[in-house]
Amino acid sequence: MRTRALKAAITFILITTAYADYNETIMQTMYGSVADWVHYSPHPDPSPACRLGAPLRVAYFTRHNATLWDWIAVTSHLRAPWTRVNPGLYQAYGLDTTTANSVWEALGHMLCHMADILIFSDTIPDARPLLQGGCTTPLILQVTNRFDHGIAPRDHDAYTALMSEAAIQPHVWWVLSNPYEELLISKRGIKLPPSRLKLLRPLGMNLLHNGSSQPADTDRSRFALVEPLRSNRLENTVILPWLRSNSLTDNLQLYRQPHAGPAALAQHRAVIAVPYQMSALKMYEGLSAGAVFVVPSPAFLRNLTSQLDASQMAFCCRDLLHDYPDSWQDYFDWYHKDFINAHILFDSWEHLKRLIKDREGTGKLVEEKRVVGKEAMRLSRQRTLDGYSSLYRSLSQQACGMARMERKKGGARVASHEQELLAVISNWMRD
Incomplete structure (x- = not known):
């Protein structure tokens, strides 16, 4: 009787130990297979x-x-x-x-x-x-x-x-x-x-602090142009020399990178820009802030890329214009149907000169385009936010589903260990 009582007491201790404040059996199950503790990091459990x-x-x-x-x-x-x-x-x-x-x-x-x-x-x-x-x-x-x-x-x-x-x-x-x-x-x-x-697409958010870097004479009477850092950009190789040779610099506010940001650019009549990538964050940011871009028309851009090499005009995707002559604009956000109507397009250097010199006529066109650009970004922004909401739900469901599977596997392993422990105790008690 004394032996059986002693075994019962020991059994009680073993069982209560197995379910103490921390369960060593569970910990051995979860972490016993870890061999590399130097690099180990636990996966968060959502x-x-x-x-x-x-x-x-x-x-x-x-x-x-x-x-x-x-x-x-x-x-x-x-x-x-x-x-x-x-x-x-x-x-x-x-x-x-x-x-x-x-x-x-x-x-x-x-x-x-x-x-x-x-x-x-x-x-x-x-x-x-x-x-x-x-x-x-x-x-x-x-x-x-x-x-x-x-x-x-x-x-x-x-x-x-x-x-x-x-x-x-x-x-x-x-x-x-x-x-x-x-x-x-x-x-x-x-x-x-x-x-x-x-x-x-990008939302066009920009959190630059504009106050100290914005020039005091910024106004809507002049065009803006951001001078790129790379020497082979068309703004540096062609447009700036052309503006100077045609005595148009008085109509221009020149910025050097890093510049004051889209809020400052939006204070100008318009921004002269030459797309060199399929999309640019400055376009989405600028349209969101109310800036209007003056860019080469699709036909003029194609002419420029065929006439000028990479040393004179940096451009990512000449092969796109060659391989998709009828549909390249579908892949090019500057000229995509969702955004092209927000820009002022020029067909030649003479056309750009007229736009710059005609302050009154261009000013009216700019105000119309400013409204178009903000609406285009409002619609694009809504599509993006809706898309991220849907995506976040999908990934959250996936993460939660993976966690449930891991929990079931872990629970099965713990249950197996607990059954082994109880079997050992039962056999010991019978002996």
Whole structure:
């Protein structure tokens, strides 16, 4: 009797120990397989937020201020908790396969587990360590600047293979900021998944402080022109010399980068600009602030790109104009049907001269275009915010579903261990 009583007391101690304030059996089940504690980081469990219907946390990876400002506007709309990570602080630009593996080895688990949803913006190769390392946290690749920009030619094949694999992963989603990105990615042989792909243009948010840098004489009587940093931009090679030779500089406010921002540009009669990329954040920001752009007409732009080489006119996509002569504007947001009517188009240098000198006539046209531009951005902004709302719901559902699956697996493992413990105790008691 004394032995049986002693065994009962020991059994009670074992059972109560197994269900104490912390359960060592559960901890062994959850963490017993971890071999690399140096790099270990736990995956956040969104289960409590999922049960409460609370918004899940987002980590936003970007090097680019303008994409960050846009995301601040998006997350304000979503009312989602978030944090920003700048990849430029821990890895090089356009990292290759070997370097990406090294970053994963050192930081990958921490980066993968920073939040319930991860977003890599602008510089898509920054996501390479997580894609190569096998991170399965729901992830968005937000392409705003060529998905392979910065990748060395010798590494293109390996990078394209990685992106082809990423495109079939159910936890990897794609957001494109303009129509050209999908065309370019498909030309690289990568088939993007329609169910996990959205075209969501920038909102045009700009959080520059304009007060101290805005010139006191800014007014609507003059045109504005931002002098680019690169010497081969058409503004530097052709337009500025032409303005000076035609004695038109008195009608112009010249800005040098970094300039005062879209709010200052919007105070001018119009802004002379030459598109050199399919889209530019300055266009969305400018239209949102009420700026009006004076740009070459589609026909004149084609003439310029055929007459001038890259040393005289930087332009990303001469092949697009050649390969798609009848539809290139569908991929070019400056000339896309959603935005082209917001701009003033000039067909020749003489036409631009008349626009600059005719202050009264151009002034009236500018005010009409200002209204068109703001309305175009209002509609585009609404489509983008609606798209992010839908996307955030989809990724939240995916993250919550993955958490439920992990919880069931963990629960099954814990239950198995508990059954083993009870079986040992039962056999011991019988003996």
